[in-house]
Amino acid sequence: MPDQRVIVVGAGVGGLAAALELAAQGQEVWVFDAADSPGGKLRQLRMGGALLDAGPTVFTMRWVFDELFARIGEVLDQHLTMRRIRTLARHAWGPDQRLDLFADIQASAEAIGDFAGAREAAGYRAFCARARQIYNTLEQPFLRGARPNPLSLSWRVGQRGLVGFTRISPFGSMWQALGKYFRDPRLHQLFGRYATYCGSSPFLSPATLMLVAHVEQEGVWLLDDGMHALAVTLEQLARQRGATFRYGAPVRNIITRGGRASGVELVNGEQFDAKAVIFNGDAAALASGLLGPGVAPAVRRHDPTQRTLSARTWHLVTRTQGFPLLRHNVFFSGDYGGEFAQLHQRSLPADPTVYVCAQDRGDGDDAPPRDMERLMILANAPATGDAGDMAPAELARHAAATQRRMATSGLRVQDDLDTAMHTGPQDFGRMFPATGGALYGPASHGWMASFRRPGARTRLAGLYLAGGSTHPGPGVPMAVLSGGHAVASVLQDISARHPARTV
Ligand SMILES: Cc1cc2nc3c(=O)[nH]c(=O)nc-3n(C[C@H](O)[C@H](O)[C@H](O)COP(=O)(O)OP(=O)(O)OC[C@H]3O[C@@H](n4cnc5c(N)ncnc54)[C@H](O)[C@@H]3O)c2cc1C
DSSP, X not given: OGGGOEEEEOOBHHHHHHHHHHHHTTOOEXXXXXXXXXXXXSOEEEETTEEEEOSOOOBOOXXXXXXXXXXXXXXXGGTOOEEEOSEEEEEESSTTOEEEEESSHHHHHHHHHHHHOHHHHHHHHHHHHHHHHHHHHHIIIXXXXXXXXXXXXXXXXXSOHHXXXXXXXXXXXXXXXXXXXXXXXXXXXXXXXXXXXXXXXXXXXXXXXXXXXXXXXXXXXXXXXXXXXXXXXXXXXXXXXXXXXXXXXXXXXXXXXXXXXXXXEETTSOEEEOSEEEEOSOHHHHHTTXXXXXXXXXXXXXXXXXXXXXXXXXXXXXXXXXXXXXXXXEEOOSOHHHHHHHHHTTSOOSXXXXXXXXXXXXXXXXXXXXXXXXXXEEEEEOSOTTSOOOOHHHHXXXXXXXXXXHHHTTOEESSOGGGSEEEXXXXXXXXXXXXXXXXSXXXXXXXXXXXXXXXXXXXXXXXXXXXXXXXXXSSXXXXXXXXXXXXXXXXXXXXXXXXXXOO
């Protein structure tokens, strides 16, 4: 019966995880994606003979994947080869101002002591303890839990009301909180950058986001075949369990009948019935009516001024000189406050912080590539992809500032950024509709922001959400967790409607 299927719109990592788990549970699953391959933001670019990761590069929270694979009767290590890195990233502020951070807190504290003195090393240890406490408080009730509200969260952390709630530092800004631990402005900046992992500003995010530092200390892994391999693996495992995938298949309408989602219509006019639809695009696309008027009221409309950051990325296969790159490198702006003020005013920063992922490097200084190497260079940008073209002069000025920022610490990239494969807010906006290029859903600004993200169930029966714009938030592991929440909701609702037809 055709209406026996569950349709997943989007083969981003949240949609893939949901499709895989549902297929493993014996559900008939169809996945439609507008793109021509799986992964969504977890995409890959080809340059000549080389393949480059063009989305996420930092793989964390491995337990999320271990648990997903265990639930479907598989072992992660039998499908993906990965190794845990010792050096998390190399940070630079100009000539001879360089600091490596390590997964091992003791090693990082020693490096910080050498770099900025014993007081900062002690501040770092206190910061790590606080980040760990926040993470431990939130893992079970928030990350693993279906969408909590402040009240239910304080119940779930075991202490009622404000006392329980303040255990996660929701009220002060991350920037203010970091001032308690670090006096050195470079360290303040380094640890503030963790807010950008969720596409948010350290000046506006709650101190709760300090937990991202703990997530990195718990482990960052490098995947031998690149991050895109994760998407390919999830897709293959879902296919093996009977899921059907259609690429180049944009969905223009989620069909409603009798007050519930009942199928989808593709841009080419084909229609498919379903007993449940999981939407893995940005929830803003539903609210703005891009999937049809019938589903627009299914989620709360979200304020485009509260979008997360976008980015400009440049991919190159080139030669580098003058700076000992590791896999993950950050070149910090000389004016961090100015950078975020300009992003907030929706313009490109005059002096951007630049992240360089050297995709042929590991986490040590041994054996750098002898010849050409694959680079992704990334700078934050405002999510203005739907606000008209940026002036070519502004784009050129920003690219020059990006190159200058790297050169300040000695890094010379042989090829000019003009020759690189460039992706900007408009490109991201086209690939991820209704986002303007925002890469992480709504921003985590203010203490209520995390509770405003929609959960897996929408206001419309039969329509569910999975992905980085939903609870528990953005990032690859979080999107996978959201896929799990969607699966649980779908299965629960199906069994309630058709007790005899759960599988
Ligand atoms: C440059 C970059 C760097 C990042 N770095 C990191 C990192 O280091 N670590 C980390 O954990 N995270 C990182 N992220 C964030 C992470 O990639 C995302 O949070 C996560 O991949 C989002 O997954 P998702 O499930 O929301 O799906 P998405 O990746 O958003 O994919 C959604 C899919 O839905 C499809 N779709 C949407 N609408 C329709 C429609 N109407 N019809 C058909 N298909 C549709 C799209 O084509 C797309 O394939 C990064 C992201 C980017 C872009």
